[in-house]
Amino acid sequence: MTTALLEARNVTRKFGALVAVNKVSLQLHEREILAVIGTNGAGKSTLTYLLSGELPLSDGQVYLRGKDISKWSQPARSQAGVGRSYQRNNIFLPLSVRENCRLAAQAKIQKPWQFWTAAQHCRRSLEMADHALEQAGLSRYATTIAANLSHGQKRQLEVAMCLAQQPEVLLLDEPLAGMGAEESERMLTLLHNLKKNLAVLLIEHDMDAVFAVADRLTVMVNGAVLASGLPHEIRNNTAVQTAYLGESDHATAPLRPN
Numbered sequence: 090m091t092t093a094l095l096e097a098r099n100v101t102r103k104f105g106a107l108v109a110v111n112k113v114s115l116q117l118h119e120r121e122i123l124a125v126i127g128t129n130g131a132g133k134s135t136l137t138y139l140l141s142g143e144l145p146l147s148d149g150q151v152y153l154r155g156k157d158i159s160k161w162s163q164p165a166r167s168q169a170g171v172g173r174s175y176q177r178n179n180i181f182l183p184l185s186v187r188e189n190c191r192l193a194a195q196a197k198i199q200k201p202w203q204f205w206t207a208a209q210h211c212r213r214s215l216e217m218a219d220h221a222l223e224q225a226g227l228s229r230y231a232t233t234i235a236a237n238l239s240h241g242q243k244r245q246l247e248v249a250m251c252l253a254q255q256p257e258v259l260l261l262d263e264p265l266a267g268m269g270a271e272e273s274e275r276m277l278t279l280l281h282n283l284k285k286n287l288a289v290l291l292i293e294h295d296m297d298a299v300f301a302v303a304d305r306l307t308v309m310v311n312g313a314v315l316a317s318g319l320p321h322e323i324r325n326n327t328a329v330q331t332a333y334l335g336e337s338d339h340a341t342a343p344l345r346p347n
């Protein structure tokens with residue numbers, strides 16, 4: 090087995106007496122989508138903050154290509170290749186789609202002490218932005234002001250802004266939230282294409298979408314991992330089925346036959 094691109098070992102986060110993430114271990118490999126699913130408040134978003142470095146760990150370790158990055162800051166992890174999108178829009182609405190991506194790229198390549206190469210960085214950041222827009226299927230909206238995009242296009246732009254930073258690992262927190270059927274379909278196609286080049290950790294409540302794109306799944310309940318496995322293993326896992334009973338419709342999706 091090759092070294093995992095991103096690995097969490099017994100990752101734990103406490104908020105006072107609450108153990109929001111409890112000894113979670115998982116591995117994310119190149120060219121795969123690992124979906125992390127679970128009931129509301131299971132600790133999924135907190136887990137992504139721990140992996141991206143936005144929240145410090147209470148315990149455990151995070152490794153990138155086998156290197157311990159547990160104490161690295163979020164910017165350091167981002168520079169090293171860990172990108173993420175958020176549940177909320179993170180876009181500069183008055184700016185164009187391309188400018189949003191260029192700024193994201195610029196943040197990645199900016200080296201303040203090399204101020205004399207600014208113009209070259211600007212060119213490079215535009216190239217990175219254009220490539221990201223192409224990957225995200227947004228090239229034709231490059232000059233559109235971000236505020237004028239639809240909700241689904243804004244979520245695509247968020248992914249494009251992550252891609253502009255050329256990550257190796259992408260942490261996506263509910264990229265389909267609030268999308269209609271057509272927009273969801275576009276995002277799923279984008280996710281499919283993304284894994285040709287990078288590893289994706291996907292937090293998503295839409296079970297149909299999750300089972301359509303995920304290579305493996307990890308199920309969290311009350312901060313801990315309940316089960317991990319291939320889609321058909323998770324779908325047929327009795328403990329998973331029991332944990333989801335009584336939850337909302339989407340959460341019962343694993344109970345549905347293929």
Ligand SMILES: Nc1ncnc2c1ncn2[C@@H]1O[C@H](COP(=O)(O)OP(=O)(O)OP(=O)(O)O)[C@@H](O)[C@H]1O
Pocket residue numbers: 104107109127128129130131132133134135136
């Ligand atoms: N900053 C914080 N301070 C205190 N408690 C927090 C904080 N962030 C999250 N929590 C708590 O940690 C638990 C896990 O929250 P988290 O948002 O990670 O769950 P989730 O699985 O992402 O939920 P959802 O699917 O609803 O987004 C919840 O009980 C939440 O209230």
